[in-house]
Amino acid sequence: MTRTTTTQQIPTPVQDPELSSFLLRLRKKNTDTSSHKQTVDSYYNYWDSDRKKTDNNDNSVAERRSNSDKLTNHFYDLVTDFYEYGWGTSFHFARMFRESTFKSCVAQHENFLALKLGLKPGMECIDVGCGVGGPLREIAKFSGAYITGLNNNAYQVERCRHLANQLGLSSLCKAVKGDFQQMPFPSNSLDAAYAIEATCHAARLENVYGEVFRVLKPGAQFACYEWLTTEKYNEQDPAQRQIIHDVEEGNSISKLYTIPQCLAALRAVGFEIEEYCDLADPDSPLAAAQDPWYLPLQGSFSMNMEQLHRWRMTPLGRWMTDKMVLTLETLRVAPAGTRKVSSLLNLAADALVKSGEQHLMTPMFFFLVRKPANATSPPGGAAAAGANGISRIEAVGH
Structure with missing residues (x-):
């Protein structure tokens, strides 16, 4: 249709x-x-075209991706x-530890990424798909690093800037409008990157992962919480397919990827995978x-x-x-x-x-990956979008 x-x-x-x-x-x-x-x-x-027939037919998914x-x-x-x-x-979920408030769980979830990335004062990090900047501000306060949020929605960018100014954090927190599949940053320019439940909106995971790879310095790391379907999900089960389709429609996701597809996409663009786990797994060590x-x-x-x-x-x-x-x-x-x-x-x-x-899907599949120390661009040559975009000083300089 x-x-x-x-x-x-x-x-x-x-x-x-x-x-x-x-x-x-x-x-x-x-x-x-x-x-x-x-x-x-x-x-x-x-x-x-597929609200009533939720088989996610190829034409419908392709149109949503495009x-x-x-x-x-x-x-x-x-x-x-x-x-x-x-x-x-902070537009995301978190591990809900007992005897902890919702707000503290959310902050802990964000700062977990800062710890994994080793963020510290003087480092320049990008928040890929920053929303209105709740995580960005928390991580800046926690780590002292310079954090630049990238977001393609003009209203959220302006809201992010306003809240940073209002809270006295504009010296550490910036927001830039741009497509995370064509980032307006020079190649090999950033010390770290993270994304929190945002890259699932990409047309294809390789698109956004490849751009993260391009803008990171050799040896720099990328940490992420990704939305993915789990091994429990059966695409052939109509009831399960309806649930996932409703998740996709209600959250603007053209099609959820699987965990193996996510890992394959990371490897395909050149990342070395250092760590990954499903933090929503009901059988995880901390689930109790x-x-x-x-x-x-x-x-x-x-x-x-x-x-x-x-x-x-x-x-x-x-x-x-x-x-x-x-x-x-x-x-x-x-x-x-x-x-x-x-x-x-x-x-x-x-x-x-x-x-x-x-447990058909997880909103917090965590991974930590690294751009190899001898790498300068994704295998096969990524699009050079951003190489002639805004300068590093304009984008992430403070």
Whole structure:
């Protein structure tokens, strides 16, 4: 099925990165309801051909891959404010250690990468797909390293810059708008790189991994938490396929890769794999010390303060948010299509819980890889995109 709407230039919804209130952000978007609705409709159109027939046929997947940059841009124009309202400024999961707060688990998850990379003052590191910069700011505070976030969504870049300035971290934290499959950085220029649940949005993993390889100095390391399907997932099982399809649609992922495919992609671009493991594995050595990673979405019957603090993430909290935005849209306070965005995120949350319960996918497949000391470019020659882009001083100089 051909969907010409996917190739049209969709206007960006009106957004103000300095607004702190979820309600005020919805009202701002409501000043141009047409742009918001076009973005909503465009995103949904990407999935029309196989929403009911979830076999992820080759044509549908190929079209989503070829338009992955537009798909993801539309998605984050729509969901960023919801994410911050319900989750905070770090858009990722974490190992949920018992007797630890959600916030501390998230920070520990981020700083684990800083420790693995050996980040320290004076080093220049890139956050690949930085969102609004929650991890970037935490890792900068923890390590003292200079961190530059790369993000192709203009609103998130501006939001990232605003929050860094607001928190007094602009001397260590920068944000650059650009495609992580064509990075605007010189080759062999960065001391380290990390990505947290972001590279799954790439059209192909080799594209983004190859660019990370190119911009790293020889001998430098790349650490990542990747979204992947596990060996438990059976593509031929209709029920499992529906769950994963809902995860993909609700999170703007053209098609999830498998763990072996991820490792093969890393090797193909030239990385040496030093360490990897599935931190969401229910049979991991520390599993007994954790609650499931999806517990914040699943909810809990516990009435302790930590659970109450996370109420917006729970099924009840999401239901209340859904009814709130429906009311605001009906009263024309929120723009048309806002309720569809809420429904999309509820679809994603429910699918993630189901996939987590069966361990069909992991949002935290950790790997640490190194660019060989004698390497300067990916095998076979990577695209030279970025070699003549913004200079190192402009991009990551401080």
